[in-house]
Amino acid sequence: MNTNLLPADGPDTIERAAEIIRSGGLLGIPTETVYGLGANGLDPDAVLKIFEAKGRPQDNPLILHVAGPEQVERFCHDIPDAARTLMERFWPGPLTLILPARDVVPRRTTAGLDTVGVRCPATAVTRGIIAAAGVPIAAPSANISGKPSPTTAAHVLHDMDGKIEAVVDAGPCAVGVESTIVDLTGQTPRLLRPGGIGPEQLRTVLGALEVDEAVLGEVAPDAVVRAPGMKYTHYTPQADVIIVTGGREAAARYILRHLTPEDRVLCFQEELPLYPEGTATAYGEETRPETLARGLFAALRELDRADIRTIYARCPSGGGVTYAVANRLKKAAGFHVVKGDEEP
Ligand code: AMP
Ligand code: MG
Numbered sequence: 001m002n003t004n005l006l007p008a009d010g011p012d013t014i015e016r017a018a019e020i021i022r023s024g025g026l027l028g029i030p031t032e033t034v035y036g037l038g039a040n041g042l043d044p045d046a047v048l049k050i051f052e053a054k055g056r057p058q059d060n061p062l063i064l065h066v067a068g069p070e071q072v073e074r075f076c077h078d079i080p081d082a083a084r085t086l087m088e089r090f091w092p093g094p095l096t097l098i099l100p101a102r103d104v105v106p107r108r109t110t111a112g113l114d115t116v117g118v119r120c121p122a123t124a125v126t127r128g129i130i131a132a133a134g135v136p137i138a139a140p141s142a143n144i145s146g147k148p149s150p151t152t153a154a155h156v157l158h159d160m161d162g163k164i165e166a167v168v169d170a171g172p173c174a175v176g177v178e179s180t181i182v183d184l185t186g187q188t189p190r191l192l193r194p195g196g197i198g199p200e201q202l203r204t205v206l207g208a209l210e211v212d213e214a215v216l217g218e219v220a221p222d223a224v225v226r227a228p229g230m231k232y233t234h235y236t237p238q239a240d241v242i243i244v245t246g247g248r249e250a251a252a253r254y255i256l257r258h259l260t261p262e263d264r265v266l267c268f269q270e271e272l273p274l275y276p277e278g279t280a281t282a283y284g285e286e287t288r289p290e291t292l293a294r295g296l297f298a299a300l301r302e303l304d305r306a307d308i309r310t311i312y313a314r315c316p317s318g319g320g321v322t323y324a325v326a327n328r329l330k331k332a333a334g335f336h337v338v339k340g341d342e343e344p
C-alpha cells in the first residue's frame with residue numbers, strides 16, 4: 001500500500017480523508033495531543049486493522065473521536081451531569097471521558113468493555129473529517145505498540161508507512177502528550193491517565209477526583225485495571241531509561257560519574273551547559289512545561305537507537321501538564337528512579 005500525505009489545508013483533504021474512513025480504511029489523523037491511527041469506530045473489521053497495524057493487544061480499548069458533544073448521546077447512555085459539565089468546559093480539547101457504551105459501539109472498539117472513551121479533538125480539520133465521514137473515528141496513538149506516540153506526520157510515516165492509506169499533516173501537535181482520561185462510570189470521577197488537562201483543573205469543575213493506582217505507580221502485568229492501556233510498557237526506547245532526581249548540579253554530578261560513551265542524557269534546556277557536547281539532548285525548558293510536553297516523545301524517538309545503552313533522564317515535577325510529562329517519563333523508565341543528591 002502506498003501511504004499518501006495529505007496537507008491539512010489541501011482543497012480536497014477532508015473529502016479524501018472522510019472517504020478513507022467511510023470505506024473501512026486506516027487514516028493517520030492529527031490532534032492537539034498526538035497523532036492518531038483512525039478508522040470507522042462503528043465497523044469491527046476496520047477497527048481490527050488498527051490493532052493489526054500497531055501490533056496492539058486486543059484487550060486495550062480505543063478512544064472514539066466525535067465532532068461535538070451533541071454526538072455523545074448516540075454512543076453512550078446514563079451520561080451524568082458531571083460529564084456534561086466537563087464537555088462544556090474542556091471540549092474540544094485533550095480530555096477523554098469514560099461512559100457507559102450503547103450497543104451500537106462494537107465491543108472490538110471497547111476491547112470487550114461495556115464502557116467507551118469519547119473525546120472531541122481540538123484540531124479543526126479532524127473534526128471536519130469526522131463530520132464529513134458521518135461516523136465517529138476510533139483511534140489510539142499512531143505508533144507501533146509500546147513505542148513513543150507520534151507528534152508529527154513524519155513520526156506516523158516512520159511507524160506506519162505502507163500500512164495505512166494516508167496521514168493528514170497538520171504540523172507538530174500543540175500539546176504533545178495523550179489526552180487526560182476520566183472515568184465517570186463510578187461513584188466518584190476517577191483519573192485514569194493524566195494529560196493536557198491537569199488534575200487541579202478537573203477538581204475545580206468536579207470537586208472530588210480519585211487518582212487510579214495505574215497513574216501513581218507500576219501495575220503488575222496480570223492486574224485487572226480500570227485503564228487497560230496502563231498495564232503495558234509504553235513510550236520505551238531500546239535503551240534503559242533511568243530518572244535522576246535532585247537539584248541540577250547534584251544530578252549532573254551523579255550522571256557524569258556514571259556516563260559512558262554509549263549513554264545519553266535527556267535533560268532540560270537550562271541544563272545543557274552542565275554536560276559535555278554531544279552527550280545530552282534537551283526536550284524543552286523546565287520553566288516552560290508546555291515545551292517539555294511538546295518535545296518529550298520526539299526526543300525519546302531520537303534516542304531510540306540500538307547503540308544507546310542507558311538514557312539518564314531529568315523529570316519535572318508539578319501540576320498541570322507537568323504531571324502528565326512526569327507520568328510518561330516514569331513509564332518510559334519502568335519507574336526506575338535514582339536520587340542524584342544521595343546515591344553514590
Ligand atoms: P492510546 O490513545 O493509544 O493511549 O489508547 C487509548 C487509551 O484509552 C487506552 O490505552 C486506555 O487506557 C484508554 N481507554 C479507552 N477506552 C477505555 C475504557 N472504556 N475504559 C478505560 N480506559 C479506556
Ligand atoms: Mg498509545
